[in-house]
Amino acid sequence: MTTADSNERFAQAPGDPYRYGVYLRPDPVTCTAVTAVTSQLRAQYGLVSAGAFPPHATLVGSRHLPGPVEETIDAVTRAVADVPAFTVHNAGVRRQGVGLVYDVHHLADGITPNTAFVDLAARIDTAVAPLETPAPNPSGNPFDADTFQAHLSLLSHDMYERPDLFAEVEEYVSGLPVPFSDSFPGDTVTLYRTRSDDWTGRWWQTLTWEHVYTWRLRHH
Structure with missing residues (x-):
């Protein structure tokens, strides 16, 4: 299939070129840290993929949900109604x-998975799955509790194109004087609508996004 054929098929698909992601938003200090690192990588190396998104930890990502957005909001609202902050x-x-990435998958010991994080992602995946329809591209992003790794991206897809830069960029990031929170409340869940001109290729170069909705998890 040629690029033109792919783009034509893409344009005809209901709901395209939009995808939806449900994210956990970190605290403001951590959001600032993510933005500082990704902004430095853009300024120094032209690396843009991680910074193309707002700071977030993905719960479910890049889902093709072509129905009314209110259906997604209602489904997630029901899913998180009884979920406590963690x-x-x-x-x-x-x-x-x-x-x-910033590794936010584990408990304070750095080894034990934070099951509250995994369980929240599983709940939301179950809620939105009935609303999802196949998209021509890209491949889906199915949730798998065994492989789920909560993280905040700092450097990502650009490395598929420039793997030769990884060691240098890793050293650069380690030297950045960027403070971050050792811990923060997991209490803010957000829905974003994302758009790209071509999900089959370098989608991060044309990615735009829009905040749609925020849920606050209850505190004890």
């Missing part, structure tokens, strides 16, 4: 996949 621990910068 403590998120930030273990600092770690390698993940081809990039770098």
Whole structure:
């Protein structure tokens, strides 16, 4: 299939070129840290993929939900209605996949998975799955509790194109004087609508997004 054929099929799909993500928003200090790191990587190396999004930890990501957005809001509202806020621990910068992240998947020991995080993602996945329809592209982002890793992206898809830069960028990030919170309340869940001209290719170069809705988890 040619790029033109792919784009034509893409344009005809209901709800395209939009995708939806449900994210946990960190505290303001951590959001500032993420923005500082990704802004520095853009300024120094032209790396933009992680900074193309607002600071967030993905609960469910890049879902094709072509129905009325109110259906998604209602589904997630029901899913989080009885979910308490929990403590998120930030273990600092770690390698993940081809990039770098703040590791927020574990408890304070840095080893034990934070089951409250995984359970929240599973609840939301269950809520939105009936609203999802197949999209021509890209491949889906199915939730898997066994492989889910809560994280805040600092460096991501650009490394598929510039793997030669990884060691230098990792050293650069380690030297940035950017403070972050060791822990913060996991109490803010957000829905974003994202758009790209071509989800099959370098989607991060044309990505735009819009905040749609915020839920606050209850505190004890």
